[in-house]
Structure formats: structure tokens, C-alpha cells
Amino acid sequence: MIKIRKSSERGYANHGWLEARHTFSFADYRDPAHMGFSVLRVINEDRVAGGAGFPTHGHQNMEIITYIIEGALEHKDSMGNTAVIKPGEVQRMSAGTGVRHSEFNNSKENKTHLLQIWIMPDKNGYPPSYEQKDFKEKLSSNELCLVASNHGRDGSVSLSQDVDMYALKSATAGERILNSEAGRFYWLQVVSGVVKFNDVTVATGDGLSASMETRIHLKWQAGTEFILFDLPN
Numbered sequence: 001m002i003k004i005r006k007s008s009e010r011g012y013a014n015h016g017w018l019e020a021r022h023t024f025s026f027a028d029y030r031d032p033a034h035m036g037f038s039v040l041r042v043i044n045e046d047r048v049a050g051g052a053g054f055p056t057h058g059h060q061n062m063e064i065i066t067y068i069i070e071g072a073l074e075h076k077d078s079m080g081n082t083a084v085i086k087p088g089e090v091q092r093m094s095a096g097t098g099v100r101h102s103e104f105n106n107s108k109e110n111k112t113h114l115l116q117i118w119i120m121p122d123k124n125g126y127p128p129s130y131e132q133k134d135f136k137e138k139l140s141s142n143e144l145c146l147v148a149s150n151h152g153r154d155g156s157v158s159l160s161q162d163v164d165m166y167a168l169k170s171a172t173a174g175e176r177i178l179n180s181e182a183g184r185f186y187w188l189q190v191v192s193g194v195v196k197f198n199d200v201t202v203a204t205g206d207g208l209s210a211s212m213e214t215r216i217h218l219k220w221q222a223g224t225e226f227i228l229f230d231l232p233n
Contacts, residue, residue, distance in 0.1 A: 001210070001211050001212055001213075002197065002198065002200050002208060002209070002210045002213070003208070003209045003210075004200065004202060004206060004207070004208050005023060005034070005206065005207035005208065005209070006206055007021070007203075007204065007205025007206050007207075008205075010022055010023055010045075010205070011023075011025070011026065011029030011031065012029075013027065013028065013029065016049070017048065017049045017052035017053075018046060018047070018048055018049070018052070018054075019046070019047040020044055020045065020046045020047075021044065021045040021046075021205065022042075022043075022044055023042075023043035023044070023045075023189070023207050024036050024037070024040070024041065024042055024043060026042055026044060036120075037185065037187055037209050037231070038185040038187070038229075038231035038232060038233070039119050039120045039161055039163060039231060039232060040117070040118075040119060040187055040229060040231060041062070041118040041119065041120055042116065042117060042118035043115060043116075043117055043187075043189055043207065044115065044116045044117075045113075045114075045115055045205065046112075046113070046114050046115075046116060047111050047112070047113050048071075048073070048103075048105045048111060048112040048114070049105065049111055050105055050107045050108045050109050050110055050111060051105065051106075051107070051108050052104075052105055053073070053074075053102065053103050053104030053105050054102055054103045054104070055102055056076075056100050056101065056102040057100065057101070057102070058095075058098060058099065058100045059093075059095035059098075059099060059101075060095050060096070060097065060098050060099075060124075061095060061096065061097075061120075061121060061124040061125070061126075062094075062095045062118050062119070062120065062121065063092065063093075063094055063095075063118070063119040063120070063121050063159050063160060063161060064092070064093045064094075064095060064116065064117070064118055065090060065091065065092050065115075065116070065117040065118075065119065065148060065157075065165070066085055066090070066091040066093075066103070066114060066115075066116055066117075067090055067114060067115040067116075067117065067167070067227065068085050068086055068087045068088075068089060068112065068113075068114045069087060069113040069114055069115065069191055069192075069225070070087060070110075070111070070112065070113040071087075071105060071107060071110050071111060071112030071113060071114075072084050072085065072086045072105070072106070072107065072112060073085045073103050073104065073105060073112050073114060074103070074104045074105075074106055075091065075093075075101060075102075075103055076101060076102050076104075077093065077099055077100065077101035077102075077130065078099055078100040078101065078128075079099060079128055079129070079130055081130045083132055084106075085132065087136075088134060088135055088136030088139055088169075089132060089133065089134050089135065089136070090132070090133055090135060090147045090148060090157055090167075091130075091131070091132040091157075092130070092131045092132070092148060092157040092158070092159065093128075093129075093130050093131075094121070094126055094128055094129045094130075094160060095128055096121075096125065096126040096127050096128040096129065097125055097126070097127060097128060098128065099128040115189070115191070115227070117165075117227075119159060119161050119163055120161065121159075121160040121161050122160055122161050122162065123160075126160055131152075131157045131158060132157070133147075133155070133156070133157050135147050135167065139167060139168070139169045140169075142168075142170040142171065142172055142174055143168070143176075144166045144167075144168050144176055144218075144228070145166060145167050145168065146164060146165070146166055147165055147166065147167045148163070148164070148165035149163065149164045149165065150162050150163065150164075161232075162231075162232045163229060163230065163231055163232070164229070164230040165227065165228075165229055165230075166227065166228040166229075166230070167225075167226075167227050167228075168220070168224070168225065168226055168227075168228075169191075169224075169225040170193075170220060170222070170223075170224050170225070171222060171223065172222050173219075173220060173221050173222045173224075174219075174220055175217070175218060175219040175220070176217075176218045177215065177216070177217050177218075178215070178216040178217075178218070179214070179215060179216075180213055180214055180215065180216050180230075181214070182212055182213075182214050183233045184211075184230055184231065184232070184233065185209070185210070185211050185231040185232070185233060186209070186210040186211070186213065186216065186228065186229065186230060186231065187207060187208070187209050187210075187228070187229040187231060188202065188207065188208040188210070188226060188227070188228050188229075189207050189226060189227045189228075189229075190202050190203060190204055190205060190206050190207070190208075190224075190225075190226045191204070191225035191226055191227065192204045192223065192224065192225045193220060193221050193222075193223050193224025193225060193226070194220065194221040194224060195218060195219070195220045195221075195224060195226050196217075196218070196219040196220070197210065197216065197217075197218060198210075198213065198215075198216065198217050211233075
């Protein structure tokens with residue numbers, strides 16, 4: 001079963017310094033029909049104005065992934081980590097028993113465009129932790145790249161949840177067939193371009209949920225970027 005979450009139907013917020021699209025209920029946007037999918041709780045597409053950012057705030061018991069599309073974001077947290085996240089890099093912060101952090105766009109002229117993703121962990125109470133890896137070389141191969149997984153398989157960032165997160169950023173058209181388990185759930189989030197998931201076509205900003213699919217045929221146009229989540233039932 002496949003359902004489309006159209007880009008235009010997402011929640012929207014404009015705070016001046018931040019323009020955000022919410023795939024699932026978040027902050028002041030609440031839609032009981034879209035509270036998450038499997039263990040996916042948040043997919044926010046954010047555009048942060050130059051010289052602005054998220055001031056220091058706290059989280060608990062959530063796996064938080066930052067995926068930069070354009071620009072850069074400076075991260076600081078209460079664990080002592082300071083880093084700049086750029087396109088092609090994936091940051092994972094496990095909030096666990098509690099962490100405070102800030103995210104800031106140091107550019108005065110350019111917006112930072114990103115996806116912020118929240119995944120519920122397999123249990124509460126983990127110690128907070130941080131990880132960031134560069135996947136630019138792998139992404140340049142025009143192949144699906146595993147960027148996050150349970151226990152950090154094949155050089156991906158590690159998650160405390162039974163989730164595989166793949167990214168693709170392709171300059172050329174392509175396709176890939178994946179065998180899947182009927183008991184798994186899948187979420188496709190299109191960053192840009194056009195993707196066909198089995199018989200369903202989605203485009204920039206669209207999301208797609210799938211369950212009970214034993215075979216996944218992905219076909220994309222040139223200039224496409226997307227993220228694919230393999231999720232537990």
C-alpha cells in the first residue's frame with residue numbers, strides 16, 4: 001500500500017528568519033492524520049536566513065538527524081561538540097537522557113536549506129551522543145548510499161533504532177530494484193527532482209509511505225535527490 005504526502009499539503013510556518021515545511025505534526029502545526037510514520041516522528045524542511053539560527057534549547061530521547069541541502073549550519077551542544085555541517089554530510093545527535101544544542105547559519109547573505117529528521121529510539125534513557133560523517137564521495141557515485149543505520153553498518157552513522165536511511169543525489173537518470181520484506185515500512189522523501197516508486201510518481205518536496213511491498217522499483221530523473229527510510233513495522 002502506497003500513500004503520497006504532497007509537498008503543498010504539509011504544514012507551513014514562517015517566522016521571518018525561519019521558513020519551515022512540516023511533513024508531520026510539529027510545534028504549532030497539528031494534524032492528527034499526520035503524527036508520524038512507523039518510528040519517524042519529524043521531517044522538517046527548513047530554510048534558515050543568513051545570520052540566524054536556532055538558539056540553545058533542549059531535547060530528550062530522540063535520534064535527531066540533520067541533512068544539509070544547501071549552505072552550512074554550525075552546531076554546538078552541551079556535550080562539548082562544535083562542528084559545521086555542509087551538503088554531503090550527515091549529523092546524528094542522540095538526545096538520550098538530555099542534551100542542549102544550538103544551530104546557526106553563519107553566512108550573512110545565503111540561506112541554509114536543510115532537512116531535520118527525528119526518529120524515536122528503540123528505548124529511552126541512552127546517554128546522549130553525537131556523530132557526523134562525510135558522504136560526498138559516495139553520493140557522487142549516483143548510487144543509493146547508506147548514511148545511517150542501526151549500529152552504523154558499512155560506515156554509516158549509527159542509530160539506536162532498527163532503521164536504514166539511504167540518500168541519493170544523482171546528476172543522471174537511473175533506476176534501482178530493491179527486494180523488501182513485507183513486514184517493513186518505507187518512507188521516500190524527495191529533496192528535488194522526480195522519482196517513480198513502483199507505479200507512483202512523486203516530485204520535489206513530496207513524501208511517500210509504503211507498506212506490504214515486497215519489491216521496490218525506484219526510477220529517477222537526472223538532477224534528483226531523495227532520502228529513503230527502511231523502517232520497522
